[in-house]
Amino acid sequence: QKEVEQNSGPLSVPEGAIASLNCTYSDRGSQSFFWYRQYSGKSPELIMFIYSNGDKEDGRFTAQLNKASQYVSLLIRDSQPSDSATYLCAVNGGGTSYGKLTFGQGTILTVHP
């Protein structure tokens, strides 16, 4: 089982729709969770982080965390063509792995006009 696994994609949504990106992780002791966006040929940049169960909203982005199910998701409302990118889920491990950020394989999102 991969440590961090994302829905394989690619995901294609029309402009204005909600894009839903999912991620599961294997380390039950994981402490914090991050979503990075990576445009083609560029480096990852942080969109959001979440520590506690529930939802966290920032503008058009909402991160959702369910530690019991070891599941974290990212919702993008009113998707724009500029949101087209690869979205990377990253997990900060627990215990002796604290401080080690492990990335998923990424989900390619395309928002078409």
Added chain:
Amino acid sequence: EAGVAQSPRYKIIEKRQSVAFWCNPISGHATLYWYQQILGQGPKLLIQFQNNGVVDDSQLPKDRFSAERLKGVDSTLKIQPAKLEDSAVYLCASSLWIRELFFGEGSRLTVL
């Protein structure tokens, strides 16, 4: 504030040759990371430094890869000898807190 600096941006070598990548983190960031990102995959942690000490190098292929961070500031990642499967983008990142990693633009390696 200057970002994470990496060089060279691109490097093409033949297998069995050696290559070195350099990274200068954001000033004041104690933690420095080297990630390998193969096309179509997520970044894979190679090594993590806290100041000039190694925190995690469990996924570093130590028979061919080495990294150092002298004086707790800039860092060098070396590959010797290179293999075809080392073709990837090598990303350096730094952080003040685990909350956010700041990535450099990456060094793209092609091994022929």
